[in-house]
Amino acid sequence: MTYIRPRAPLDRMLAGIAEAARAAEADRPAAIAAAIAAEAARPDLLDGRDCPCSPDRYIRHLLAENRDQGYAVVALVWRPGQMSPVHAHRTWCAFGAHAGVLTETFYAPGDAPGDPPRPTATRLLAPGGTGHAAAGPQAIHRIANLGCGRAVSIHCYGVTYDRFGDSVNEVLSA
Ligand SMILES: [Fe+2]
Numbered sequence: 001m002t003y004i005r006p007r008a009p010l011d012r013m014l015a016g017i018a019e020a021a022r023a024a025e026a027d028r029p030a031a032i033a034a035a036i037a038a039e040a041a042r043p044d045l046l047d048g049r050d051c052p053c054s055p056d057r058y059i060r061h062l063l064a065e066n067r068d069q070g071y072a073v074v075a076l077v078w079r080p081g082q083m084s085p086v087h088a089h090r091t092w093c094a095f096g097a098h099a100g101v102l103t104e105t106f107y108a109p110g111d112a113p114g115d116p117p118r119p120t121a122t123r124l125l126a127p128g129g130t131g132h133a134a135a136g137p138q139a140i141h142r143i144a145n146l147g148c149g150r151a152v153s154i155h156c157y158g159v160t161y162d163r164f165g166d167s168v169n170e171v172l173s174a
Contacts, residue, residue, distance in 0.1 A: 008044070008047070008048075009039040009042040009044060009045045010039070010045055010046065010049070010063065012038070012039055013035060013036060013038065013039040013040070013045070013154070014063070014064045014073065016034075016035030016036075016038055016039070017032050017035045017036070017064075017071075017073060017156055018066060018069070019035070020032045020034065020035045021066065021069045021071055022069075025092070026134070028092060028094075028158070029092045029093065029094045029132035029133060029134060030094070030132050032094035032132065032156050033094040033095070033096065033130040033131065033132040034130075036094060036095065036096035036130055036154050036156065037096055037128055037129075037130045040096035040097060040098050040127060040128050040129075040130065040154055041098070041127035041128035043099075045098055045154075046075060046098070046152070049061070049063070049075070051075050051077050051152065052077065053077040053078070053079050053150055054077075054079070055079065057082060058076050058077060058078045058079070058082045058083070058084065058145075059076070059077045060074045060075070060076055060155075060164070061074060061075045061076075061077065062074055062161050063075055063154070065160055065161050067160050070158060070159065070160060071156055071157060071158050071159070071160075072156070072157060072159065072160055072161040072164065073154065073155070073156045074154075074155050074156075074157075074161075074164075075098070075152055075153070075154055075155075076143075076152065076153045076154075076155055077150065077151075077152050078100070078102070078143075078144075078145035078150065078151040078152070078153070079145065079150060080145055080146075080147060080148055080149065080150070081145065081146070082144070082145050083142060083143065083144030083145065083146075084142050084143045084144070084169070085142065085169070085171045085172070085173060086105075086107055086116075086117055086140060086141070086142045086171070086172045086173040087140065087141070087142070087169040087170055087171050087172055088136065088137045088138070088139055088140045088169075088170040088172060089133055089134075089135050089136070089139060089157075089168060089169065089170065090135055090167050090168060090169070090170055091135050091157050091158040091159050091167060091168060092132070092133065092134050092135050092157070092158045093132065093133055093155060093156065093157050093158070093168070094130065094131070094132040094155070094156045095130060095131055095132070095143075095153055095154060095155040095156070096125075096128065096129065096130035096131075096153065096154050097125040097126060097127050097128065097129045097130075097151070097152075097153050098127055098152040098153055098154055099127060099150065099151060099152040100127075100145060100147050100149055100150055100151025100152065101124055101125065101126050101145075101146075101147045101151065102124070102125040102129075102143055102144065102145055102147075102151050102153060103122060103123075103124055103125070103143070103144045103145070103146045104122065104123050104124075104125055104131060104141055104142070104143050104144075105119050105121070105122045105141060105142045105144070106119070106120050106121045106122070106140065106141050107119050107120060107140035107141065107142070107172075108120050108140070109137065109138065109140065116172070116173050117140045117172050117173060125143075125153075135158070137170065140172060
């Protein structure tokens with residue numbers, strides 16, 4: 001009798017992301033968000049991965065990188081009260097909540113050059129909830145952990161990890 005070990009949920013997610021990354025660029029963020037959604041709510045998703053948080057700011061942990069297809073997948077760990085800056089993206093992105101509840105606020109660009117973005121809507125992201133966006137200055141948001149416990153989310157961006165510092169977020173307001 002042959003015993004086939006079931007694949008871990010993170011392996012399944014990463015395989016799904018790799019498949020979805022072959023989609024045409026316009027379809028890629030939504031396809032990757034669907035691949036993230038398929039496994040994001042699994043409590044054992046990050047078993048065996050050490051993803052500590054920090055009292056200073058939310059922390060990124062690299063989960064996988066595909067240099068051929070030009071993307072990387074990270075886990076973001078948020079303590080209560082931690083949040084991203086208000087930002088747009090210089091690359092496409094897809095993400096999903098894994099643990100805790102995140103608050104995503106959407107913004108419209110300021111009315112005149114130099115005006116700050118205006119909040120337009122807010123939603124809660126429970127485990128399995130996802131979002132995605134194309135690159136560009138119009139898709140502006142902020143993700144925050146306004147809950148009482150640690151939150152974790154999975155993000156995929158269309159650049160390799162060494163470019164995360166200057167090629168992912170277009171920060172518009174702290
Ligand atoms: Fe973002």
